[in-house]
Amino acid sequence: MLPRKVSKEFIEGLPKSELHVHLEGTLEPELKLKLAKKNNIDIGQSTIEDVEATYHYTSLASFLAVYYPGMNVLQTESDFYELAMAYLKKAHEQGVVHTEMFFDPQAHIIRGVPLNYVINGFYQACVDARAFGIDAQLIMCFLRDMSARSAMDLLNAAQPYHNKILGICLDSYEHHNPPLKFMQPFSLAVEQGYHITMHADVDQIDSIEHIKQALEIINVERLDHGTNIVENKDLVDWVNQLHLGLTSCPLSNELITDNDLKGDEILDLLDIGVKVSINSDDPAYFGGYIADNYWALASEYKVTPEQIVQLAKNSIETSWISKEQKQLYLEQIDKYVEEYDG
Template identity: 50%
Template structure:
């Protein structure tokens, strides 16, 4: 089945570009930018990747991205991911980036987006992988900062397909960003947001995302199973869920494989993604393998997960159809 999974044309929709920063590249960028790292070796750095919650992961994730400073740094980061994606037969990716994680430490917005954009163009031309960018707001910062970031993005609107919401969910519900999301919609952005697994008030957050914000997609969202009514709403709307089994295993007590299976069986458009592969040691192929090991999925089910993914992409219908 490993070969069957390897051969499947894949689509990745939940991938934080900053979460693809491998230790080797971190050392290279630190040297390029004259920065010291608190680890002597790649092995030592990897050994420090021990998370048992979303917040313990986020601390290391933000600390790690300090080495990203210049346009070529962002280019190299995205190119490295897209090369690995191409090797795993990923044909299309929608890639999150966290501008505030960079602007808040003095790196200009345009440095970030120009580097990422150039990599997307080169990867399409050189590797045949197509990708689009989704700009995420950091939910543990104030809504006003998210709004300022949204306005700052407008000159680059053609390079960004939609907006997302990530970072620490505790005490930062979707409703905090209602005005930001309303403006983003008016500007033509598509809308998604994290409803991370097993967070406090998980169901209320999903309800707000679906009913108050009216998201086009939900990132994670497995807890929706706790509310049959909300399941029916996403079924009726065809709303997709971007699940990340290996990531779930790091930040909660399990991969939530049974929940993913149940969602599949109910007909919800669930997909399998890697989230932060450099930190969770699993790209999309390994995520699909891990889910298969847990659930013994059939070929038809494995193919369906990819069909779901292509179906819920934010590509124009005719481009989407060419993948299906």
Template identity: 50%
Template sequence: MQAFIDNIPKAELHVHLEGTLEPELSFALAKKNGIPLPYKTPEALVEAYDFTDLPSFLEIYYAGMNVLVAESDFYDLTMAYLTKASNQNIVYAELFFDPQAHTSRGIDFSIVINGIHKAQVDAEQKLGIKSQLIMCFLRELSAESAMEHLSMAEPYLSYLVGVGLDSNERDNPPIKFKQVFKKARELGLKLTMHCDVNQKNTLTHIGQCLDDIKVDRIDHGVNSLEDASLVAKLRDSKIGLTVCPVSNRFVVQSLTAKEIRTMLDEQIMVTINSDDPAYFRAYLNENFIELQKEGDFDKQDLQTLVENSFRIAWLPETEKQQYLSSIRDYVVTSS
């Protein structure tokens, strides 16, 4: 089963580039940029990853970004992830990044996006992994700040496929950013928003995503199972959910295997993803492996989960079908 997971062609739709910053790269960049770290070794840094909910994770997550300063740093970060992804037989990825977390530190927007984009181009040419970029807004910041960063992004629209909304959900509902996402839609960008597991007013937030923002996808969204009307909307609209089992375990002490099984039974377009793999110590293959063990998923279940990722990917239909065909070919030859 592990060999099946390791070798099947996969897509990753929910991974935060800043969340792929491995301790070794963090130390290397800190040394290069003269930034002191409060830990003596990469191992000590990993031991400090002591978080049990979203706020405690975010505190460590944002502190870790301080080592990212130059365009080459963002290049190295992105190339390191895409190399790892390619080694896990991920053939397509949609990458989140958080520009506000960098511009607030005095890093120019162009430095961030150019470094990422150059790595994407090189990775596709050298490794054969295709990727697209999703710009996320930090929901604890103002809608005005989000709109300002959307304006910063306009000269780079060809680098972007969509926009997202992440970070601290408490008292920051999707509706707060309705005009920003309306503008993004007018610019031709796809829309997604985080609705993390067991957050305050999460069912209201999921409803706003579907009814008011009219998103193309929802990130996480596990709590939608608590409301039959939301389940029906997700099923009928084919709106995908990008679920992240290992990161869920840090927040709710479960890989949510039972909930993912229910989503499959309800014919919801659920997908498996890694979220912040350097912090949760699990990339996409490890998420699949842990989930399979906890939920006793068979190969057909896993194939469906992998195929769902391509079906809801922001790709032309012809490309989706090419990827789906490669999955079917793999399943036939591996059986």
């Protein structure tokens, strides 16, 4: 039965899906140092404390200035496998039964890393994770601060790996890089059978205009972050009518927006029926995995056990899996709640 109040234990055991996590953002300091040594990469840090000292951000741009250089340690197919497997094991420990994970091939290709190393390494981890009960899929991202031509080239290069990629996303620095810049590659991605989503990062310049473009012109199936939508009631109503998911990430919100988890926005959207879910974004950089994000929200706001359960159900309902698979996971949630004794 539902507990009288939310606990970390209840959250961790609750079956859930993670729909917004960047695999490169799960690169923990220990693994970063290990791979740097293995691949003879000088990252300018030699201890975990040195690495952690660089993790201070006041904006999306300042975060990305740390995030992208950290990827230099990823050089071989086994590096990408090890990174993804480390995340999947942590996610499993925090109740994740299904995950759809972002990855950024362009950030590796421009460093001279072959595309097949990236995709095959990540994909093999997805396959092997089935052994401990987690269903994992890949979402390939276009970097929005690169050209639309580059995105198109990536889409073409990824054709041999089509069966290993579930969907296409747009991420990275949003200013001067609106969704419409990428209308052509996204149209082609839809023609090729991919699911599509886009980042609408919190409190960016032209946030509402970019959300409108993503929803009304590109016709995304989910919206990543996206809580600025509360500024426009018409768009909120439209998302609600479409039953379209919003993937919110409280801990990254807090660090990027100067101590605002966006909890009020998340709970307001939840209360009116919007399919908002809780996710970890870049957990190695923002201080917590998915259950930590649920707990941060529950700790700072008056969140009920019923709302926690609904957030988990939203994560299942807005995933890109079959109706039958969704029903099985939703039944797992109901069974967990029914049998919970805490």
